[in-house]
Amino acid sequence: xxxALTERERRxxxxxxxxxxxxxxxxxxxxxxxxxxxxxxxxxxxxxxxxQQRYAGQLALRPLLDKQLQRARQDPASSTSLxxxxxxxxxxxxLMQRIADLIKAKATQGAGCTLTQRMxxxxxxxxxxxxxxxxxxxTLECGIEPLMALLHTLEFHRPFLFVDAxxxxxxxxxxxxxxxxxxxxxxxVRGYLPKAAAAQEAP
Numbered sequence: 001x002x003x004a005l006t007e008r009e010r011r012x013x014x015x016x017x018x019x020x021x022x023x024x025x026x027x028x029x030x031x032x033x034x035x036x037x038x039x040x041x042x043x044x045x046x047x048x049x050x051x052q053q054r055y056a057g058q059l060a061l062r063p064l065l066d067k068q069l070q071r072a073r074q075d076p077a078s079s080t081s082l083x084x085x086x087x088x089x090x091x092x093x094x095l096m097q098r099i100a101d102l103i104k105a106k107a108t109q110g111a112g113c114t115l116t117q118r119m120x121x122x123x124x125x126x127x128x129x130x131x132x133x134x135x136x137x138x139t140l141e142c143g144i145e146p147l148m149a150l151l152h153t154l155e156f157h158r159p160f161l162f163v164d165a166x167x168x169x170x171x172x173x174x175x176x177x178x179x180x181x182x183x184x185x186x187x188x189v190r191g192y193l194p195k196a197a198a199a200q201e202a203p
Contacts, residue, residue: 080158083191088134092120095161095191096136102153103140111143111182113150121188131192135164140185147185154189164188 085091096118103115121135142150147168154161165188171181 081160082131082194083134083159085193088122088132088193089120091191091193092134092136095134095189096120096138099136099138099154099189102150103142103146106146106149109143109149110145113140113142113146114182115139116141123190131194133190133192135188135190138187138189140187141182142185143182147183159191162190164190 083091083095085094100115100118103113106113115138117137117139119137121137123133123135125132140147140150151163151166154163165186167186169184171184
């Protein structure tokens with residue numbers, strides 16, 4: 001037979017049950033409804049404060065950056081960073097010829113490189129931008145070594161050019177083992193006209 005609980009034991013069990021009920025009520029009514037959401041809000045406020053401090057620091061640098069940009073625009077050497085010319089069509093033709101000459105110069109390097117197709121692209125222009133874009137599309141049959149040399153020349157020599165798209169495909173008839181040989185490469189190259197040229201063409 002089970003022993004009947006004494007008065008003291010019943011009182012202790014009742015206190016324990018009451019404590020469990022109060023803890024459950026606290027979590028249900030206070031923690032889940034008030035304390036938890038308040039902790040989340042506090043975390044969001046802290047995150048917003050950190051973002052505000054970061055943006056304030058960036059804004060504080062704006063006068064210095066504006067001065068540096070102004071000096072760069074007044075530097076005669078900065079003009080060599082842009083494509084020369086006024087007519088975007090003529091500039092695109094000159095750019096394609098310039099890249100063709102670069103490819104021809106690397107024709108005997110490694111597996112060699114050949115330009116198989118070139119075409120000017122007419123990009124959408126943003127009237128708010130101070131420079132006008134010129135884009136050309138090129139297809140090459142190129143080895144890895146001359147291709148890397150060509151990309152380095154395009155992106156790190158003046159005038160500054162940007163490779164917007166690069167697609168490399170191995171030839172379907174390439175051997176299963178050994179070197180890749182020549183790769184079929186598609187490039188989308190972008191450059192910019194000087195500000196004066198863009199301004200002259202504005203209506």
